Amino acid sequence: MNHAHRSITLPGGFRAAGVACGIKESGKPDLMLLVSDVPCTAAGTFTRNAIVGAAVVVGRRNLVDRGGKGFRAAVCNSGNANVMRIGPDGLADAEAMCRAAAEAAGCEASAVLPASTGIIGRKLPMEKVLAGVADAAGRLEAGAAADRAAADAILTTDLTPKTAVRGVTLPASGTRVTLGGIAKGSGMIAPAMSPPTATMLAFLTTDAAVDPGVLQALLTRATATSFNRISVDSDTSTSDTAYLLASGAAGNPVIDDAGSEDALALAEALGEVCGELAEAIVRDGEGMTKLLRVAVRGAASEEDADRVGRAICDSPLVKCAVHGGDPNWGRFVMAIGKSGAAVDGTRLRVTLGGHAVFTDGVPIDMNDDAEEKLTAALRGDEVRVGVDLRAGDASADWLGCDLSRAYIAINADYRT
Template sequence: MPVNLTAPNPQDVLPVPGVKLGIAMAGVRKANRRDLVVVTLAEGSHVAGVFTRNRFCAAPVQLCREHLAAKAGTRAMLINTGNANAGTGEDGRSRALSTCVALARHLGIAPEQVLPFSTGVIMETLPNDRIEAGLPAAIADLAADHWVQAAEAIMTTDTLPKAASRRVQIDGKTVTVTGIAKGAGMIRPNMATMLGFVATDAVIAPALMQHLVREAADDSFNRITIDGDTSTNDSFVLIATAQAGHAPITRLDSEAGALLRDAVIAVAQQLAQAIVRDGEGATKFITVQVDGGASEDECRQVAYAIAHSPLVKTAFYASDPNLGRILAAVGYAGIADLDQTGIELFLDDVHVATAGGRHPDYREEDGQRVMKQSEITVRVDLQRGDASAAVWTCDLSIDYVKINADYRS
């Protein structure tokens, strides 16, 4: 059951001029399921992406990197669920390329102008013939307002589609930012087993796109963890169609650049947090905030140690204030010169530990009161500097084991 997450209202998910989405049933893994998405982009659109750091990356990830590097100008994206096309060797690469060639033929563009994405079961042969047979239906379905339908079609173990939108005014012009994502398990920074697509009609210099997509990923999808696994297929893509009509943004530190940056990051963070809220078997949404670090990297290091710990996560599931597990995670996070007598630990408004030991006023019933909540903030003060960082995670439940034990069934 998702944690304080509801399905997006299609009326709140705003079309982005220059982007159309079409959905079809291709029978990739199961019959009568919408599992294929075609996205077309207006000529002159700019696209940048960041991808999994897993060295065993999927065939579509390899092709996306190559097609973006070719700078042919992306005009379409092809997304399938039900099959990850990972661990499939040269045959998987050939099949992914075949789908790009087929879509390019339908649209009258070059194969290098198509970016392929897959998600689903690893090490199974991609049924590219079914995908190619489903292309005409997906193309016939193309429409500017099919974002929510597309979000549904890319789901795997997700229980709800994930979509978000923002609008800002730049030079008197309305600029839209809309995104969708999928992900519920195999979630860890670098990135998550997620596909994320954010589009805007802003006019932005192509040279800024890679910096903006990386910054957005680092502030959103690279700050979530569900189970500590890094997927083979993670992809986050930023699209700018240049349809809004304002003066080109040439610096992100300008007023217009900051407005766009903040809107893109806000959409990415909403999608990233939705992934955690819909984490496999999740019953609680947990923010881990680490302050007082010597550097932001140090704070993230400690936050991830807490957020990845199965012992911490199962304690939260049980609402068991066994909070020494959090202190233990801080201790093994890898900061060699950490002074344990300077550590302060808070659970929401409850001061749990001070000077590295139990706070004299802490009562276990106060800790349990907070741990029974569906949303919880763990805050650690290292008292080593002025840096801070936050990550978002969830508890680890019995249902997580059940979902993943039966994943291929």
């Protein structure tokens, strides 16, 4: 589906806006408002960091209290994460932001899903935030301009906005439904999100009619295989959040069985949207020059496959070798061994750029030809690592990036 610059208002029933309200000293856009014309079912996944922002507390609470039903809006500010103010002041500010968005949408404050991203520990300038919500409310519309403005308003150190859309015909009902999404993330990226109980944020919409329990199951799985399988710098943010709203405007029979044909078709499309956004986040990683693709196969469990993928993508030594194009394959084996997964070195197979470097306990003969091939594999724009644990049938695909001098420069003097 080719819809240049379209995203969260492409599915029927949604309008959006993005404005600059003065939170960022740069004057760049810093407040996004998304409104549905009809009550939506909604789902969310949030950071597992023990320290969370007030928006995470309020968003998680609203989803639980309403049982995923009757949501009308999402609101997000950037430039200030409203974190480490999770007592009365921080929560009051997050709730006030919800009330302002609720007034714009014509609903209760509990029907709003909030998010925040930016610097930790600073008080939100609420006069600016509330004025920004009012300004955004007057600019709500559907279309490419609104979608781009919304995508821009959630960014922090990102260099580019991140959008994705998909359309799918539900096989059982024959209804054509659409999904759209925007995301942000560049640093502090190693999401580890769970269901409701520099930050990665995603706002996803669909015009499919979906039961809230099924919607949550679909988002949880899509998150697990996309956003939770990327790492820029191994740091899990205090504010990671992904929301999915379903308006039902497509008119399909409500999808109330997660194992049904329609649910599986929607799940595949949602996974593609989340996967595209996740890759865009890594490609915009702070200071990145190379994408790292890690394919883990033959694991005893999916958890083990994830452990290995994360260990490789998180390793500073691996990331530095990738950046420098250094064929020091021992660093990759080291990361696999420290991952906590069930690993038997006598059965392990590791490849770099398709070239075997370690097979069944036997390392490659690093002659001139092998050195040349591995160096070439590591010096491209994408570096591919293959791991076969030969311990089972589970697998996982992970995305990471190199660690450059630019990353250090960006984070040594961080200002939004």
